[in-house]
Amino acid sequence: MVNDPLLQVKGVGIQFGGLKAVSNFNLKINQGELIGLIGPNGAGKTTSFNLLTGVYAPTEGEILFDGKRINGLPPFKVTQRGISRTFQNIRLFNELSVIDNVKVAYHSLAKHSVLSSILRLPSHFSGEKEMEKKAMEFLKIFELDKYKDEDAKNLPYGKQRRLEIARALAAAPRLLLLDEPAAGMNPQETKDLMELIAFVRKEFNLSILLIEHDMNLVMGICERIYVLDHGVLLAEGTPEEIRNNPKVIEAYLGEEVHDEHA
Numbered sequence: 001m002v003n004d005p006l007l008q009v010k011g012v013g014i015q016f017g018g019l020k021a022v023s024n025f026n027l028k029i030n031q032g033e034l035i036g037l038i039g040p041n042g043a044g045k046t047t048s049f050n051l052l053t054g055v056y057a058p059t060e061g062e063i064l065f066d067g068k069r070i071n072g073l074p075p076f077k078v079t080q081r082g083i084s085r086t087f088q089n090i091r092l093f094n095e096l097s098v099i100d101n102v103k104v105a106y107h108s109l110a111k112h113s114v115l116s117s118i119l120r121l122p123s124h125f126s127g128e129k130e131m132e133k134k135a136m137e138f139l140k141i142f143e144l145d146k147y148k149d150e151d152a153k154n155l156p157y158g159k160q161r162r163l164e165i166a167r168a169l170a171a172a173p174r175l176l177l178l179d180e181p182a183a184g185m186n187p188q189e190t191k192d193l194m195e196l197i198a199f200v201r202k203e204f205n206l207s208i209l210l211i212e213h214d215m216n217l218v219m220g221i222c223e224r225i226y227v228l229d230h231g232v233l234l235a236e237g238t239p240e241e242i243r244n245n246p247k248v249i250e251a252y253l254g255e256e257v258h259d260e261h262a
């Protein structure tokens with residue numbers, strides 16, 4: 001159905017030994033929404049991403065993407081269905097060039113087959129050319145085109161973060177999961193990145209789920225916010241509702257937000 005949410009997480013949870021890292025987690029993302037996921041350290045945010053992307057299979061509940069069940073699928077299948085992510089600790093292919101990092105992600109979608117690549121058929125070369133062109137388009141959007149032949153490891157930290165997002169986008173997702181994309185960036189880099197996220201969301205008609213510690217940033221760009229605490233959903237609402245939710249203030253935001261709006 002056209003109006004069904006793109007992503008529906010229904011009562012999802014996972015237990016590691018005796019620890020319930022996430023339990024009874026419910027979340028909905030509609031087409032085109034930019035949603036924030038916040039919570040104190042150890043609240044279960046990254047574990048939720050791992051559940052959504054098939055790194056972990058939930059021990060309870062189900063996850064529907066585009067109306068179809070995806071829990072239990074391995075990560076590469078989840079990516080093929082249309083969910084891409086970035087990682088809290090950057091995971092690039094350090095020894096590969098900047099452009100090759102993007103091409104790797106694009107590869108699974110390219111039309112030419114492995115066989116045509118091995119045999120070096122004409123379709124291999126046209127496929128390669130098209131891939132190069134597409135990868136350059138992503139690099140341009142992220143202002144990384146002039147570093148295309150540089151090893152990824154030589155990029156400054158902020159640019160590595162941008163490259164990770166470019167690579168995630170190259171897999172042509174409908175839902176992009178960003179795990180603290182602005183971590184370690186200075187205020188100007190963070191501001192630029194947020195503008196870029198807003199731009200790519202429109203340009204690629206994306207839905208985005210964003211884990212972020214910078215409260216002003218989350219409040220500034222997300223339509224709705226989910227708050228996790230000790231693995232359970234503490235609150236869900238608009239930035240205004242979250243800001244004024246006493247449970248959230250007590251558990252997470254504390255005096256900082258209180259003072260801001262006093």
Ligand SMILES: Nc1ncnc2c1ncn2[C@@H]1O[C@H](COP(=O)(O)OP(=O)(O)OP(=O)(O)O)[C@@H](O)[C@H]1O
Nearest residue numbers: 016019021039040041042043044045046047048088
């Ligand atoms: N593979 C695992 N095995 C055992 N425990 C785990 C595993 N992964 C996560 N946990 C635990 O689950 C809880 C939630 O961790 P998670 O990394 O999801 O929190 P987070 O909200 O992302 O925190 P942070 O903001 O610090 O990144 C923590 O107590 C963590 O130690």
